[in-house]
Structures are given as C-alpha cells and as structure tokens.
Amino acid sequence: MAFLGDSDIDWPALALAGAMLLMAMLGLSALGHRYGKRILAGNPDAATGTGAVEAAVFSLLGLLIAFTFSGAFLRLDARRQLVVEEVNAIGTAFLRLDLIDDPTERQLLQKLLKEYVNSRIRLWAKMSHRSAALAEVTVACALQREIWSVAITATERPELESERLLVLPALNETFDLA
Numbered sequence: 001m002a003f004l005g006d007s008d009i010d011w012p013a014l015a016l017a018g019a020m021l022l023m024a025m026l027g028l029s030a031l032g033h034r035y036g037k038r039i040l041a042g043n044p045d046a047a048t049g050t051g052a053v054e055a056a057v058f059s060l061l062g063l064l065i066a067f068t069f070s071g072a073f074l075r076l077d078a079r080r081q082l083v084v085e086e087v088n089a090i091g092t093a094f095l096r097l098d099l100i101d102d103p104t105e106r107q108l109l110q111k112l113l114k115e116y117v118n119s120r121i122r123l124w125a126k127m128s129h130r131s132a133a134l135a136e137v138t139v140a141c142a143l144q145r146e147i148w149s150v151a152i153t154a155t156e157r158p159e160l161e162s163e164r165l166l167v168l169p170a171l172n173e174t175f176d177l178a
Helices: 011-042 050-099 103-125 130-154 158-177
Strands: none
Touching (some): 130 158
16 A cells, blocks of 8 residues: 555665765856856856846746645645545444444444444554554455455345434445545
C-alpha cells in the first residue's frame, strides 16, 4: 500500500545524500554568481532587460509553490473528512446493533465492533511501520468478515427483515469507508 511508511529507510545514507545535494547546490550557485560577475564585467549592457524574465520566473515559482500547498491542504482536508465519515458510520452501525433481538448475538456483535474500532485505532498508530500496519489491516479485515457473518446469522430469519435492512447497510458503509 502506498500510504504506509517504510521502516527500512537508511536514514544516515539519506542524510548524507541530502547534505551532498545541499553542498552541490551552494557550490553551483556560487559558480553561477562568479560567472555572472565575469560576464557583467566584460559587457555591462548584458544585464539590461533581465528584470522581466526574473519576474516571470519568480511568478511561476510562486504559483508552483502555491499549487503545491493547495494540493496538500486539499488532501489533508479530504483525509479528515473521510475520518469523520468513518467515525459517524461506526457510530450508526453500533447504535443499529441495538435492533437485534437476541441479546447474545447483539452483545457479540457489539464486542466485535469494539475490537474492530480498536484495530483501526492501532492501525493509525502503526502507520509509520509498514509490516506492522499491514498486519493490523489483516486483523481488521478478519474482524470485518466475522462481524458480517455474525450479523447475517443474527438477521437471517424472515421476521427480522426490517432489522436486516437497517443493520447490514450500516455495517457495509462502515467497512466501505475503511
């Protein structure tokens, strides 16, 4: 999954590569500055008319930075919205479990849904470690299947059709948003 971090990153090598890139950029910037001074010393009219080009380059750079931040904000806002929708769906599903007549099945489903919620919370806590997060996704998927099969069993009698029509879509929405 692309959203999971990789815990096998070689941080010292990454820091060294970043430091080398910074040194190369500073060195090339100094080299360009010297070259520009030499060109201007030989021909003072060479800098005439470059203000418009510089303004255009800096404007485009500003737009690029603005679009980058705008895109990042939109992704963050979409992620927040999905979390709110998932929490609301879980709350609705939990409340609708009260419609199940059999107290044993109702309590089992409530217990399983609580375990599922705890699994989702643990997933977000483990997001920086790819293998641990993938293991938690597997646990959550197994809980989804178990909740679904117990809910089907609890609402399979014909006289429980209204409960089935309320409980199963709420559980389905909860699992879809995950």
